[in-house]
Amino acid sequence: MTTQRAEAAAAPAIDIRFGQMGLIQVLIWTTDPGAILDELTGRVATAPKFFQRTAVALDVGPLGREPSAEEMRGVLEAVRRAGMCPVGLASGPAAAQALSQPLDLPLLPPFREFHPPAEALGRAGARRVEAVPAELEPEGAAAQVHTHPVRSGQRTYARGRDLVVTAMVGAGAEVIADGCVHVYGALRGRAVAGARGDAAARVFCQEFHAELVSIAGVFRVFETLPPELAGQPVQAWLDGDVLRFERLGV
Amino acid sequence: MTEIIVVTSGKGGVGKTTTSASMACGLARRGKRVAVIDFDIGLRNLDLIMGCERRVVYDFVNVINGDCTLKQALIKDKRIETLYVLAASQTRDKDALTEEGVRKVLDQLIADGFDYILCDSPAGIEKGAHLAMYFADRAVVVVNPEVSSVRDSDRILGLLSSKTQRSSNGNGGVKEHLLLTRYNPRRVANGEMMSVGDIKEILGLDVIGVVPESPDVLAASNAGVPVILNDDSTAAEAYSDAVARLLGEELPLRFLEEPKRGFFARMFGG
Numbered sequence: 136m137t138t139q140r141a142e143a144a145a146a147p148a149i150d151i152r153f154g155q156m157g158l159i160q161v162l163i164w165t166t167d168p169g170a171i172l173d174e175l176t177g178r179v180a181t182a183p184k185f186f187q188r189t190a191v192a193l194d195v196g197p198l199g200r201e202p203s204a205e206e207m208r209g210v211l212e213a214v215r216r217a218g219m220c221p222v223g224l225a226s227g228p229a230a231a232q233a234l235s236q237p238l239d240l241p242l243l244p245p246f247r248e249f250h251p252p253a254e255a256l257g258r259a260g261a262r263r264v265e266a267v268p269a270e271l272e273p274e275g276a277a278a279q280v281h282t283h284p285v286r287s288g289q290r291t292y293a294r295g296r297d298l299v300v301t302a303m304v305g306a307g308a309e310v311i312a313d314g315c316v317h318v319y320g321a322l323r324g325r326a327v328a329g330a331r332g333d334a335a336a337r338v339f340c341q342e343f344h345a346e347l348v349s350i351a352g353v354f355r356v357f358e359t360l361p362p363e364l365a366g367q368p369v370q371a372w373l374d375g376d377v378l379r380f381e382r383l384g385v
Numbered sequence: 386m387t388e389i390i391v392v393t394s395g396k397g398g399v400g401k402t403t404t405s406a407s408m409a410c411g412l413a414r415r416g417k418r419v420a421v422i423d424f425d426i427g428l429r430n431l432d433l434i435m436g437c438e439r440r441v442v443y444d445f446v447n448v449i450n451g452d453c454t455l456k457q458a459l460i461k462d463k464r465i466e467t468l469y470v471l472a473a474s475q476t477r478d479k480d481a482l483t484e485e486g487v488r489k490v491l492d493q494l495i496a497d498g499f500d501y502i503l504c505d506s507p508a509g510i511e512k513g514a515h516l517a518m519y520f521a522d523r524a525v526v527v528v529n530p531e532v533s534s535v536r537d538s539d540r541i542l543g544l545l546s547s548k549t550q551r552s553s554n555g556n557g558g559v560k561e562h563l564l565l566t567r568y569n570p571r572r573v574a575n576g577e578m579m580s581v582g583d584i585k586e587i588l589g590l591d592v593i594g595v596v597p598e599s600p601d602v603l604a605a606s607n608a609g610v611p612v613i614l615n616d617d618s619t620a621a622e623a624y625s626d627a628v629a630r631l632l633g634e635e636l637p638l639r640f641l642e643e644p645k646r647g648f649f650a651r652m653f654g655g
Contacts, residue, residue, distance in 0.1 A: 283546055284542070284546075284589050285543075286539045286540060286542050286543025286544075286546065287536055287537075287539035287540040287543060288539075288540045288543050288544075289543040289547065302589065303589045305539040305543070305587075305588075306536060306539065306587075307536065307539070307540070308539075308543070320589075321586075321587075323587070
């Protein structure tokens with residue numbers, strides 16, 4: 136018994152470590168407890184093992200306003216009754232700051248801000264896929280130059296800079312750059328510029344027959360080539376959410 | 386100085402084996418010592434086209450496994466003194482080939498003083514095709530004038546420029562040539578078939594030969610006599626031209642127009 140006590144004395148009472156754990160966020164579109172309870176109960180029922188007693192953070196961003204602490208207490212109660220355990224507030228929106236104290240919930244910082252879905256999706260045949268935010272390499276990096284044909288099945292990627300291909304790009308080949316893509320030859324495959332989200336990146340080619348062109352995640356597939364572009368020197372750029380194409384040198 | 390030439394295409398049935406047999410005969414007929422190897426393990430065909438199927442005792446895999454010597458496995462052609470065939474194994478699969486084994490056989494052929502080693506690649510881009518091209522100095526890419534064959538050839542050209550010994554050790558890469566087979570000038574004129582110009586443009590390579598579609602090719606295969614040996618055939622003339630161009634001669638392309646267009650069109654065709 137004495138030895139046990141000695142061991143206990145030697146061991147620290149606690150350890151503090153830094154660790155990352157996945158956390159589910161509940162985005163609040165309303166503060167109506169009834170509506171929240173109804174919907175959450177339904178969701179929890181679809182995967183009870185996953186959602187029951189699971190820790191969640193509330194994100195008040197979608198509300199677009201600052202809810203009162205009283206309203207939020209109702210929300211918290213609804214979430215608890217649905218079987219989840221609210222453990223904090225997502226710290227993106229300013230409203231969360233004010234609520235943290237009265238609700239006695241910590242602010243959890245590393246959440247991505249909530250963006251309302253863009254209305255321009257799907258416009259003019261262009262669709263948006265998630266592009267990773269730009270984090271380009273130091274400026275001044277010379278373009279990556281590729282002097283051989285890029286053949287079907289091959290893929291060339293210029294990380295953090297422009298890609299210059301001084302030969303053709305075959306059908307089924309992919310030329311990708313974080314900056315612009317320049318093809319001094321026929322472009323028959325896929326060209327992806329601004330692969331890490333640079334919306335100012337462009338695609339240039341001497342002879343346009345591309346299968347797909349993408350800039351900063353906005354892409355367009357060419358099932359049939361517009362006659363005014365086919366075989367022409369063409370540039371492509373991003374105008375807001377719309378991918379535009381134009382013949383060069385007219 | 387031995388040159389290793391791979392005859393490849395990606396797509397099946399475009400005429401790789403026919404081309405291997407005819408080019409091997411054409412080179413040997415010009416006095417070169419030539420060995421032609423069938424890399425299509427499990428689907429042995431080259432021996433049939435060469436007409437030596439009844440003389441296959443040992444094959445490529447036997448040599449790799451050390452069951453016999455290379456000398457025992459090489460089949461000497463009965464028509465041309467300096468031509469030898471190394472048959473594929475019909476009972477094995479492509480896993481029987483190893484990079485080391487293939488290298489060993491090629492090194493022995495080089496040591497034997499062969500001028501040319503032709504590697505008849507199987508279709509596809511898997512192990513057999515990979516090993517057939519891996520050691521090549523030059524490549525003859527066989528293309529039919531249709532879109533899927535052209536696409537597959539583009540893929541093969543990509544592999545030739547990235548997955549070969551010459552591409553990886555910076556030896557200037559594999560020298561690539563296109564050879565069009567089954568070319569039908571009438572159907573090209575009608576817009577039913579891609580033209581030489583289209584294919585050259587899409588693949589960005591020069592053409593070493595255009596072999597017209599001809600019933601002589603099938604007849605030659607069935608008879609086990611490479612079509613290049615048929616003196617009356619346009620296909621044979623086209624293959625002879627391709628062999629000459631492979632050896633560095635400059636000849637205009639023939640048989641790009643319909644024969645009925647007359648003497649001048651044939652002389653200045655193209």
